[in-house]
Amino acid sequence: xxxxxxxxxxxxxxxxxxxxxxxxxxxxxxxxxxxxxxxxxxxxxxxxxxxxxxxxxxxxxxxxxxxxxxxxxxxxxxxxxxxxxxxxxxxxxxxxxxxxxxxxxxxxxxxxxxxxxxxxxxxxxxxxxxxxxxxxxxxxxxxxxxxxxxxxxxxxxxxxxxxxxxxxxxxxxxxxxxxxxxxxxxxxxxxxxxxxxxxxxxxxxxxxxxxxxxxxxxxxxxxxxxxxxxxxxxxxxxxxxxxxxxxxxxxxxxxxxxxxxxxxxxxxxxxxxxxxxxxxxxxxxxxxxxxxxxxxxxxxxxxxxxxxxxxxxxxxxxxxxxxxxxxxxxxxxxxxxxxxxxxxxxxxxxxxxxxxxxxxxxxxxxxxxxxxxxxxxxxxxxxxxxxxxxxxxxxxxxxxxxxxxxxxxxxxxxxxxxxxxxxxxxxxxxxxxxxxxxxxxxxxxxxxxxxxxxxxxxxxxxxxxxxxxxxxxxxxx
Amino acid sequence: xxxxxxxxxxxxxxxxxxxxxxxxxxxxxxxxxxxxxxxxxxxxxxxxxxxxxxxxxxxxxxxxxxxxxxxxxxxxxxxxxxxxxxxxxxxxxxxxxxxxxxxxxxxxxxxxxxxxxxxxxxxxxxxxxxxxxxxxxxxxxxxxxxxxxxxxxxxxxxxxxxxxxxxxxxxxxxxxxxxxxxxxxxxxxxxxxxxxxxxxxxxxxxxxxxxxxxxxxxxxxxxxxxxxxxxxxxxxxxxxxxxxxxxxxxxxxxxxxxxxxxxxxxxxxxxxxxxxxxxxxxxxxxxxxxxxxxxxxxxxxxxxxxxxxxxxxx
Numbered sequence: 050x051x052x053x054x055x056x057x058x059x060x061x062x063x064x065x066x067x068x069x070x071x072x073x074x075x076x077x078x079x080x081x082x083x084x085x086x087x088x089x090x091x092x093x094x095x096x097x098x099x100x101x102x103x104x105x106x107x108x109x110x111x112x113x114x115x116x117x118x119x120x121x122x123x124x125x126x127x128x129x130x131x132x133x134x135x136x137x138x139x140x141x142x143x144x145x146x147x148x149x150x151x152x153x154x155x156x157x158x159x160x161x162x163x164x165x166x167x168x169x170x171x172x173x174x175x176x177x178x179x180x181x182x183x184x185x186x187x188x189x190x191x192x193x194x195x196x197x198x199x200x201x202x203x204x205x206x207x208x209x210x211x212x213x214x215x216x217x218x219x220x221x222x223x224x225x226x227x228x229x230x231x232x233x234x235x236x237x238x239x240x241x242x243x244x245x246x247x248x249x250x251x252x253x254x255x256x257x258x259x260x261x262x263x264x265x266x267x268x269x270x271x272x273x274x275x276x277x278x279x280x281x282x283x284x285x286x287x288x289x290x291x292x293x294x295x296x297x298x299x300x301x302x303x304x305x306x307x308x309x310x311x312x313x314x315x316x317x318x319x320x321x322x323x324x325x326x327x328x329x330x331x332x333x334x335x336x337x338x339x340x341x342x343x344x345x346x347x348x349x350x351x352x353x354x355x356x357x358x359x360x361x362x363x364x365x366x367x368x369x370x371x372x373x374x375x376x377x378x379x380x381x382x383x384x385x386x387x388x389x390x391x392x393x394x395x396x397x398x399x400x401x402x403x404x405x406x407x408x409x410x411x412x413x414x415x416x417x418x419x420x421x422x423x424x425x426x427x428x429x430x431x432x433x434x435x436x437x438x439x440x441x442x443x444x445x446x447x448x449x450x451x452x453x454x455x456x457x458x459x460x461x462x463x464x465x466x467x468x469x470x471x472x473x474x475x476x477x478x479x480x481x482x483x484x485x486x487x488x489x490x491x492x493x494x495x496x497x498x499x500x501x502x503x504x505x506x507x508x509x510x511x512x513x514x515x516x517x518x519x520x521x522x523x524x525x526x
Numbered sequence: 527x528x529x530x531x532x533x534x535x536x537x538x539x540x541x542x543x544x545x546x547x548x549x550x551x552x553x554x555x556x557x558x559x560x561x562x563x564x565x566x567x568x569x570x571x572x573x574x575x576x577x578x579x580x581x582x583x584x585x586x587x588x589x590x591x592x593x594x595x596x597x598x599x600x601x602x603x604x605x606x607x608x609x610x611x612x613x614x615x616x617x618x619x620x621x622x623x624x625x626x627x628x629x630x631x632x633x634x635x636x637x638x639x640x641x642x643x644x645x646x647x648x649x650x651x652x653x654x655x656x657x658x659x660x661x662x663x664x665x666x667x668x669x670x671x672x673x674x675x676x677x678x679x680x681x682x683x684x685x686x687x688x689x690x691x692x693x694x695x696x697x698x699x700x701x702x703x704x705x706x707x708x709x710x711x712x713x714x715x716x717x718x719x720x721x722x723x724x725x726x727x728x729x730x731x732x733x734x735x736x737x738x739x740x741x742x743x744x745x746x747x748x749x750x751x752x753x754x755x756x757x758x759x760x761x762x763x764x765x766x767x768x769x770x771x772x773x774x775x776x777x778x779x780x781x782x783x784x785x786x787x788x789x790x791x792x793x794x795x796x797x798x799x800x801x802x803x804x805x806x807x808x809x810x811x812x813x814x815x816x817x818x819x820x821x822x823x824x825x826x827x828x829x830x831x832x833x834x835x836x837x838x839x840x
Contacts, residue, residue, distance in 0.1 A: 067729070069733050071733060071734075072733060075566060075568065078566055079562060079566065082562070082565050082566070083562075089554070090538060090554065090558055093554065093555050093558045094558050094562055096737075097558070097559055097562060097736040097737055097738060098562070098566075098736060100737060101571075101729070101732035101733065101735075101737045102732070102737070103573070103739060106737075106739065309726070312726075330607060330612070330615075331607075333615045334607070334613075334615070341619070
């Protein structure tokens with residue numbers, strides 16, 4: 050398969066367009082079919098084969114333009130007027146520079162280096178290309194050199210210098226430099242040689258500048274994508290309490306991705322109910338197995354089974370950071386969980402469902418923290434409030450999620466209320482951001498709550514959060 | 527692919543022109559999709575706002591390629607017995623009743639259950655043969671010997687199970703019926719799936735399809751569409767009408783007018799013998815292009831200025 054295509058697909062995957070192997074094969078077939086003649090049509094065709102949603106299409110378009118933008122050597126080179134002239138006059142395709150003086154001098158220079166094997170030839174080639182300003186050939190040479198040194202492996206910005214150097218060397222810098230130093234040695238006596246030296250030095254600077262630009266573009270293409278991926282992988286596993294504010298944007302993207310997957314997995318679970326209209330067709334068909342006797346009845350009505358979810362979040366200092374992400378998660382699952390009722394407490398409890406639904410998450414969470422946070426945590430009082438607010442709505446379809454460290458400042462935890470909740474609900478899940486070893490230390494009341502929880506988990510990173518929610522959905526269906 | 531068909535999809539330009547003759551103005555993007563679909567034998571998943579001609583694309587393709595159109599409209603609860611095949615139970619029952627005596631003759635003299643069954647076996651499974659098979663759209667499309675255009679409309683409305691079931695059909699273009707065997711034509715059908723994004727389609731399905739997004743057309747293409755669909759309309763009115771609609775789409779409306787509404791409106795205006803837009807007439811016919819009262823009320827106040835700018839634009 051085409052190596053360019055392979056590299057392109059790798060870049061696409063890095064920026065988040067998920068391309069499967071089968072699609073890559075399709076893309077290769079498409080390229081065979083369409084050919085490279087018409088860039089616009091090729092782009093369209095590849096887009097259809099490789100990007101499968103609108104979002105991916107936007108990413109694809111951007112990536113295609115950058116990946117297939119053939120790096121062009123710029124032709125402007127202001128100050129060095131003489132080179133400019135040389136470049137323009139040498140367009141006839143003559144391998145030697147057109148000016149009378151430059152030609153022979155250069156020729157002798159090259160001849161002097163004749164004993165050097167390929168390096169010498171490379172030098173002459175590079176030198177000619179530079180002096181002739183043959184942009185296309187230069188770009189080609191650079192692209193080849195770049196591939197040889199593997200510029201697409203670049204990861205960090207600091208590698209820029211190294212890769213620039215490697216590419217230039219691959220293009221035949223050594224011999225080129227040797228020629229320059231040789232010219233330097235002859236120096237002074239020969240005005241022509243001095244002129245050539247100046248031109249060559251300028252050309253060398255020009256070459257470096259161009260290659261550095263090229264490498265920088267490659268950083269933008271390859272390294273940024275990797276960096277982002279790397280950061281997100283890290284954020285998934287990092288402790289939620291340690292995540293800094295500047296990463297919140299990334300976190301939101303992550304949460305959205307995760308919740309999309311959960312939505313897809315659980316949103317359309319249906320249950321065939323045992324009543325309703327008789328499905329004649331399926332019943333008759335089922336009857337075939339029993340010799341036409343309609344033994345198994347099938348019914349038409351299907352119920353979408355969606356759990357009711359009650360979330361209770363401790364919003365006192367240490368737990369608040371986790372609460373933010375739990376709420377973010379649950380409210381992005383609206384397809385699967387259309388009815389989430391949420392409560393927040395530290396000293397006392399209040400319902401925050403309305404706030405969460407009406408406002409965006411960014412607006413709602415500070416408000417919640419302001420309203421309910423800041424007081425010393427009192428589990429007894431808060432659970433009493435919960436009993437008053439919602440216990441009558443809890444039935445066997447309800448899942449109750451409690452997020453908290455169970456540190457009640459030595460007050461009565463009122464575990465008996467949790468027992469009532471536990472008896473009514475389908476499941477009670479306790480998420481504790483503290484490690485298990487801390488659950489029974491100090492004022493932690495986890496020991497008295499734990500018997501009344503269907504599950505109790507440690508929950509301190511996005512990855513655990515996702516696992517817990519996935520588990521909850523599976524159990525609730 | 528038959529030679530005639532092959533010729534018709536020989537290049538992207540040919541397709542573009544051919545579709546225009548069939549009454550469908552497609553841009554290069556759409557033509558490329560058809561071209562790829564025919565040559566790579568892949569289904570096309572068409573997405574886009576309602577009314578931009580997703581379904582029409584399949585209908586025009588069938589007209590242009592001169593292949594039969596088989597349409598499968600998806601909805602919640604669609605299952606394989608409605609999409610693929612079903613046995614004609616009634617007919618089977620009826621026949622067994624009628625043939626009861628024949629069966630009696632046949633079994634005459636047979637001793638014991640084993641012998642009777644032996645005799646029945648000699649006659650094969652005639653009750654589960656093509657005679658009693660009720661072919662549904664998918665099977666019909668696969669059985670067409672010269673190929674067909676299979677339109678699976680609004681696939682997002684179907685259940686996830688059905689989507690999974692489609693995967694086999696779409697990748698192999700064949701179906702296995704346990705009682706009969708594997709069915710698959712020599713020429714696979716051209717499959718067009720349309721979706722309105724009621725729900726996210728699964729990745730597995732997307733991966734098997736070419737993805738084509740049809741947005742609202744730009745003014746130039748929309749004018750050509752109106753021209754080909756409502757040829758009697760005057761050129762001046764056509765320009766004004768299209769620029770009015772294009773303008774309308776930049777507003778914040780509940781439902782933006784689609785191409786089908788533009789065509790309806792053009793027909794309406796033609797019927798009213800209009801030769802150019804005037805605010806009064808636009809106001810009375812707004813309900814042709816806007817389908818929500820909120821939208822109508824919102825636009826009504828701006829009709830005068832919008833008509834003016836539409837007239838000036840031409």
